[in-house]
Amino acid sequence: MKTWKKRTKAVHAGIRRSQYGEVSEAIFMTQGFVYDTAEAAEQRFVESGADEFIYARYGNPTVAMFEDRIAALEGAEDGFATASGMAAVNGALTSMLRAGDHVVSARALFGSCLYILEEILSRYGVEVTFVDGTDLTAWEAAIRPDTKAVFFESVSNPTLEVIDISTVAMLAHAVNAVVVVDNVFATPVFSNAIAQGADVVVYSATKHIDGQGRALGGVILGTRDFIRGTVEPYMKHTGGSMSPFTAWLMLKGLETMDLRVRAQTATALRLAQLLESDGNLAQVIYPGLDSHRQAALARAQMGAGGTVLAIDAGSQAAAFGLLNALEIFTISNNLGDAKSIATHPATTTHQRLPDATKARLGITPGLIRLSVGLEDTDDLLADLRGAIDAACSQR
Numbered sequence: 001m002k003t004w005k006k007r008t009k010a011v012h013a014g015i016r017r018s019q020y021g022e023v024s025e026a027i028f029m030t031q032g033f034v035y036d037t038a039e040a041a042e043q044r045f046v047e048s049g050a051d052e053f054i055y056a057r058y059g060n061p062t063v064a065m066f067e068d069r070i071a072a073l074e075g076a077e078d079g080f081a082t083a084s085g086m087a088a089v090n091g092a093l094t095s096m097l098r099a100g101d102h103v104v105s106a107r108a109l110f111g112s113c114l115y116i117l118e119e120i121l122s123r124y125g126v127e128v129t130f131v132d133g134t135d136l137t138a139w140e141a142a143i144r145p146d147t148k149a150v151f152f153e154s155v156s157n158p159t160l161e162v163i164d165i166s167t168v169a170m171l172a173h174a175v176n177a178v179v180v181v182d183n184v185f186a187t188p189v190f191s192n193a194i195a196q197g198a199d200v201v202v203y204s205a206t207k208h209i210d211g212q213g214r215a216l217g218g219v220i221l222g223t224r225d226f227i228r229g230t231v232e233p234y235m236k237h238t239g240g241s242m243s244p245f246t247a248w249l250m251l252k253g254l255e256t257m258d259l260r261v262r263a264q265t266a267t268a269l270r271l272a273q274l275l276e277s278d279g280n281l282a283q284v285i286y287p288g289l290d291s292h293r294q295a296a297l298a299r300a301q302m303g304a305g306g307t308v309l310a311i312d313a314g315s316q317a318a319a320f321g322l323l324n325a326l327e328i329f330t331i332s333n334n335l336g337d338a339k340s341i342a343t344h345p346a347t348t349t350h351q352r353l354p355d356a357t358k359a360r361l362g363i364t365p366g367l368i369r370l371s372v373g374l375e376d377t378d379d380l381l382a383d384l385r386g387a388i389d390a391a392c393s394q395r
């Protein structure tokens, strides 16, 4: 199994067949497990083996299949599946941190990630220093001998800044800080985060892993020691585990993820290139474009630009006009979905931020995040060009 390529692992890794020899993974829709004897129950609570389960909040065979499959894909020793991406971010951080600890975090974060770092951790006595994630001298200045962890999104939401995983990891490892990477935009398909120095990788499985808008889920990936010794005790006692049915959806999602993400990425690149050359937008941001501020880093770190781009219509009025004129792209806030989705971050996902913070993060009134789906590229292009003509021509 170790020598298998990612696409083979995505289909076969972690499989546990029951006595019936089913081809498709079984859904073990059970909260509990029966012990043959009282002695066996006692023994299982003392130490349970890889295929011995106690209670679905602790683990379940379908969930274990998902954990083993995504861990194999990512090149991590182990993983813990969670009820949502946010349960994963929260579990990765709060399971290891305690009052008095210091954390350095990139400032450009998904709104709920920012809430955990800014509001929740500080409430429990953890000090967090925020930096511009693309500024390596800022990381160097902020990381202290007592820094316990660093946290960042490897590609930030929604402005698609790329953070240099290996350099930040080198700075963090110099003081033995744990490097936690929220890797949603990079996707497990293009990720090399662990090889590049991340200690812990977190995914919202809601995004590309399901990829079909059906369920919330997440996963924390890392060393066996960290996952079983630090994360599992915290998660199993606080109740953020993934349900068996969700794990089954995510397992089936993993089987097609590579094909979906590569197709969506090819379309995203083509749309970004053509919209940029049309010249009718104030800005087209895509890590796969040569014009991206960190194009070389994006290429070296991920080898592709991913499934999301951002465009700037110039003003909120133009952005709303554009959004309302779209026929295929739906106005929503998921990403990585088979359906193309357009989001206006300033008034939805990042509404809570003060205007000055939005400006600092590049979340302009005209910014639209486009998650590119599996539809026909020409149809999507025509949809965007039509909406841009309708909304931005008077600019």
Ligand SMILES: *Cc1c(COP(=O)(O)O)cnc(C)c1O
Residues within 6 Å of the ligand: 084, 085, 086, 087, 089, 110, 112, 113, 153, 157, 182, 184, 185, 204, 205, 206, 207, 216, 217, 218
């Ligand atoms: C969506 C997202 C999350 C949260 O995931 P949920 O599954 O919605 O809880 C965290 N980080 C990033 C970068 C995301 O895009």
